[in-house]
Amino acid sequence: xxxxxxxxxxxxxxxxxxxxxxxxxxxxxxxxxxxxxxxxxxxxxxxxxxxxxxxxxxxxxxxxxxxxxxxxxxxxxxxxxxxxxxxxxxxxxxxxxxxxxxxxxxxxxxxxxxxxxxxxxxxxxxxxxxxxxxxxxxxxxxxxxxxxxxxxxxxxxxxxxxxx
Numbered sequence: 001x002x003x004x005x006x007x008x009x010x011x012x013x014x015x016x017x018x019x020x021x022x023x024x025x026x027x028x029x030x031x032x033x034x035x036x037x038x039x040x041x042x043x044x045x046x047x048x049x050x051x052x053x054x055x056x057x058x059x060x061x062x063x064x065x066x067x068x069x070x071x072x073x074x075x076x077x078x079x080x081x082x083x084x085x086x087x088x089x090x091x092x093x094x095x096x097x098x099x100x101x102x103x104x105x106x107x108x109x110x111x112x113x114x115x116x117x118x119x120x121x122x123x124x125x126x127x128x129x130x131x132x133x134x135x136x137x138x139x140x141x142x143x144x145x146x147x148x149x150x151x152x153x154x155x156x157x158x159x160x161x162x163x164x
Contacts, residue, residue: 017162021155022073028154032147033068033078039143040066040082040136047091047133054087062087082136094132100125 004010044064045052053061064087068080082088101124102111113121 013163017159020158020162024155024158026070026073026076027158028151029076029078030068030070031154032151033070033080035147035150036080036140036143037066037068039146040080040139043135043139043142044088044091047135054090057087064088064091088136090130090132091135092132092137094130095127097129098127100127 004013041052044066048054048064051061052065053063055061062084065083066080067083068078070076070078100113102113102122111122113125115121
């Protein structure tokens with residue numbers, strides 16, 4: 001478009017920029033939410049051994065993830081969530097000492113805990129608990145400055161595109 005030759009042209013550019021900002025705001029919020037998600041997954045990978053799985057939860061280990069939901073346009077908001085929340089709470093705060101009860105397997109009458117090394121234990125097992133790693137808190141603290149930069153950059157790019 002170039003520079004404006006009259007007040008009318010400038011007014012038209014400003015109106016077009018204002019009209020585009022609603023969609024741009026949603027895009028900027030989405031980019032910031034993606035930044036939070038990426039940083040949280042990197043932090044979770046560090047605390048879970050790199051594969052994002054808690055190895056002793058279930059048969060193949062429970063995989064942790066992060067998702068977000070963006071709503072609105074002019075006043076867009078994003079809600080970033082840890083999924084599933086239970087394992088993330090254990091990563092964040094740890095767990096208290098607790099008893100692990102063996103459960104019945106299909107077709108077998110006796111209850112047993114089977115361990116990856118081949119050992120079998122009949123009867124309950126006392127888990128000593130675990131210390132929290134503050135995974136989520138560290139991720140949010142690390143991601144906030146980056147997300148603010150990404151949000152601002154998306155708006156700046158949109159304005160440059162409107163006034164070209």
